[in-house]
Amino acid sequence: DTAVSQTPKYLVTQMGNDKSIKCEQNLGHDTMYWYKQDSKKFLKIMFSYNNKELIINETVPNRFSPKSPDKAHLNLHINSLELGDSAVYFCASSQDTISQPQHFGDGTRLSIL
Amino acid sequence: GESVGLHLPTLSVQEGDNSIINCAYSNSASDYFIWYKQESGKGPQFIIDIRSNMDKRQGQRVTVLLNKTVKHLSLQIAATQPGDSAVYFCAEIGGQAGTALIFGKGTTLSVSS
Numbered sequence: 001d002t003a004v005s006q007t008p009k010y011l012v013t014q015m016g017n018d019k020s021i022k023c024e025q026n027l028g029h030d031t032m033y034w035y036k037q038d039s040k041k042f043l044k045i046m047f048s049y050n051n052k053e054l055i056i057n058e059t060v061p062n063r064f065s066p067k068s069p070d071k072a073h074l075n076l077h078i079n080s081l082e083l084g085d086s087a088v089y090f091c092a093s094s095q096d097t098i099s100q101p102q103h104f105g106d107g108t109r110l111s112i113l
Numbered sequence: 114g115e116s117v118g119l120h121l122p123t124l125s126v127q128e129g130d131n132s133i134i135n136c137a138y139s140n141s142a143s144d145y146f147i148w149y150k151q152e153s154g155k156g157p158q159f160i161i162d163i164r165s166n167m168d169k170r171q172g173q174r175v176t177v178l179l180n181k182t183v184k185h186l187s188l189q190i191a192a193t194q195p196g197d198s199a200v201y202f203c204a205e206i207g208g209q210a211g212t213a214l215i216f217g218k219g220t221t222l223s224v225s226s
Contacts, residue, residue, distance in 0.1 A: 040218070041218070043157070090156050090157070103159065104157045105156050107156050
């Protein structure tokens with residue numbers, strides 16, 4: 001009964017490929033997020049969706065396209081993968097207002113060869 | 114610009130000691146702060162939060178102190194245990210439209226028995 005689950009846990013692929021990461025939350029939250037954690041453990045917000053609508057896009061290249069089919073799911077599609085995309089990607093969710101703690105999934109480790 | 118930083122990247126303590134992890138933030142308009150714990154291979158896990166109208170909040174074995182005058186946040190862990198070994202992040206509300214969590218760089222806590 002994992003609250004925020006993301007798949008796959010590991011993703012190894014070649015430069016130039018297109019890949020997707022899926023995220024689902026069963027907490028009934030209205031807001032979902034994608035974060036990127038680099039090799040130095042620095043966590044940075046990428047996107048935020050509230051009730052399937054994009055509310056934050058923090059200067060992420062347009063090769064990254066989030067999609068929210070319903071408020072329990074937020075998927076991340078990445079086109080033309082580059083070496084610099086190697087990182088751990090975390091999905092998170094929170095209640096409607098931002099002033100609630102965000103609950104994180106266990107991450108997807110993306111490695112670009 | 115907005116940034117949340119930590120004073121020390123690593124902290125080593127003996128089991129049973131009290132630990133204090135510090136964080137400095139730059140956005141004086143921030144009104145919500147959170148501490149997260151991240152274990153190896155896992156996503157950040159919520160520990161405790163505090164709003165700007167408070168200067169102290171206590172949880173189970175943890176206390177967060179907020180000093181708005183000097184924009185400083187600290188996490189105190191009482192009777193530190195080996196299971197407390199992890200990377201600790203402070204985060205504040207900031208970013209685009211003030212709705213994104215801005216994370217600090219993390220402090221790695223190592224507890225030896």
